[in-house]
Amino acid sequence: MSNERDVWIQQVDAAVGEWRQGDCTLGEHWFLYRFNPKRPLADESANLVQEETDLAESEVKGFAVVTQTCDIVRPCGDRPFIEVVPLVEVDEKRLHEIQRSRRPQYAYIPGVSQFSLVADLDRVMTVEKAVVAEWKRIPGCQNDDEVRILGQALARKRVRFAFPDDFIAFAQKLQKRMQDKHDKLSVEGDALRALREIRVRAAPSWNAREIELIFWFIRNEEQVQFQEQEWHQYLEKWLQLLPKSERFQSVDGVVVSLEDMTAKDYVESDPLDFDHLSSRNETGN
Numbered sequence: 001m002s003n004e005r006d007v008w009i010q011q012v013d014a015a016v017g018e019w020r021q022g023d024c025t026l027g028e029h030w031f032l033y034r035f036n037p038k039r040p041l042a043d044e045s046a047n048l049v050q051e052e053t054d055l056a057e058s059e060v061k062g063f064a065v066v067t068q069t070c071d072i073v074r075p076c077g078d079r080p081f082i083e084v085v086p087l088v089e090v091d092e093k094r095l096h097e098i099q100r101s102r103r104p105q106y107a108y109i110p111g112v113s114q115f116s117l118v119a120d121l122d123r124v125m126t127v128e129k130a131v132v133a134e135w136k137r138i139p140g141c142q143n144d145d146e147v148r149i150l151g152q153a154l155a156r157k158r159v160r161f162a163f164p165d166d167f168i169a170f171a172q173k174l175q176k177r178m179q180d181k182h183d184k185l186s187v188e189g190d191a192l193r194a195l196r197e198i199r200v201r202a203a204p205s206w207n208a209r210e211i212e213l214i215f216w217f218i219r220n221e222e223q224v225q226f227q228e229q230e231w232h233q234y235l236e237k238w239l240q241l242l243p244k245s246e247r248f249q250s251v252d253g254v255v256v257s258l259e260d261m262t263a264k265d266y267v268e269s270d271p272l273d274f275d276h277l278s279s280r281n282e283t284g285n
Contacts, residue, residue: 008130009075009076009077011133012076012129012130012133013075013076013129015132015133015134016072016073016076016082016129016132016133017072017073018137019065019069019072019073019082019132019137020065020069020072020139020140020141020147021065021066021067021068021069021072021140021147021150021151021154022064022065022066022109022111022140022141022146022147022150023064023065023111023137023138023139023140024062024063024064024065024087024109024111024112024117024137024138024140025062025063025132025135025136025137025138026061026062026087026112026115026117026136026138027062027136028059029059029060029061029062029063029086030057030058030059030060031057031058031059031060031086031123031125032055032056032057032125033045033055033056033057033058033123033125034054034055034056035048035054035055035056036054037049037052037053037054042056042058044056044057044058058086060086060087060088061086061087061088061089061115061117062086062087062112062117063084063085063086063087063125063135064084064085064086064087064107064109064112064119064140065082065083065084065132065140066083066084066085066107066119066121066124066154067081067082067083072129076128076129076130079129080128080129080130081126081127081128081129082126082127082128082129082132083124083125083126084124084125084126084127084132085107085119085120085121085123085124085125086119086120086123086125087109087112087117087118087119087120088106088117088118088119088120089115089116089117090106090116090117090118091116092116093183094118095108095113095116095118096183097182098118099113100193100196101149101152101153101156101197101271104121104153104156104157104160105120105121105122105157106118106119106120106121106153107119107121107150107153107154107157108149108150108153109140109141109150110140110141110142110146111138111139111140111141111142112138112140121153121154121157156271160271161270161271163206163270164206166245166247167206167248170242170243170245170248171242171272173241173242173243174238174241174242177238177241178192178198188234188237190226191226191230191231191234194219194220194226195217195218195219195220196218196219196220196258197218197271197272198215198216198217198218198271198272199215199216199218199266199269199270199271199272200213200214200215200216200269200270200272201213201214201216201265201268201269201270209247210247210249211247211248211249211250212248212249212250212251212252213248213250213251213252214251214252214253214254214269215238215239215251215252215253215254216253216254216256216261216265216269217231217235217238217253217254217255217256218255218256218257218258218261219231219255219256219257220257231255232255234255235253235254235255238253239251239252239253
């Protein structure tokens with residue numbers, strides 16, 4: 001019996017050893033989760049309140065593996081589990097927003113993007129590696145850049161900064177402008193799509209009574225169609241959307257490339273995205 005177990009453990013290790021973080025599987029799959037029968041929230045669990053169970057399953061289009069590659073390839077005798085998240089279908093606009101890191105609930109997976117599928121990071125399920133060993137593997141990332149971007153999306157979901165409530169209200173008009181104009185066929189829409197991210201720094205700190213803010217509008221380095229004067233005009237327009245505030249005494253901004261920023265500037269600032277700036281009364285999704 002021991003020898004038989006050793007054989008199939010080696011088989012599992014060999015099969016799972018090909019998998020990497022971000023790899024996917026498609027087909028008929030089910031996401032399993034526990035719920036409170038007295039207060040069911042999701043539709044699937046609400047339909048089970050008479051079944052005397054606190055476990056529910058929902059059908060999904062597939063799974064993406066989110067465990068780090070170094071842990072995936074470790075022997076299953078020592079590390080038998082893998083974390084997976086369901087793949088969900090989104091429309092073209094949402095897919096583009098997720099690809100641009102605008103929706104931290106989701107992660108863009110290049111390997112399944114042709115099917116308009118993304119990883120739903122709000123739902124995580126643990127399975128044994130022997131389960132994954134029988135799945136058909138679809139590579140999620142093809143190169144180091146894609147691997148790095150996916151890793152950043154997974155990290156951002158867990159470590160993103162919680163902005164103060166008054167800042168969320170303060171930046172609301174700017175957020176709405178970005179959302180409304182981002183996908184428009186206009187020069188301003190082109191400018192917004194040329195940005196890789198927006199970051200903000202609070203000095204001396206977010207907890208201070210009076211705060212100086214600086215917004216970093218970081219453009220993609222390959223985007224050269226806008227002249228410096230054009231960027232300046234849009235920067236002024238965007239900053240004018242930020243109202244006067246007793247606590248945010250000074251507000252400044254600059255359009256830069258990553259090469260223009262120091263490492264200190266980058267690590268002392270926090271990234272903005274649509275979900276960050278959404279009211280707690282809204283889903284942001």
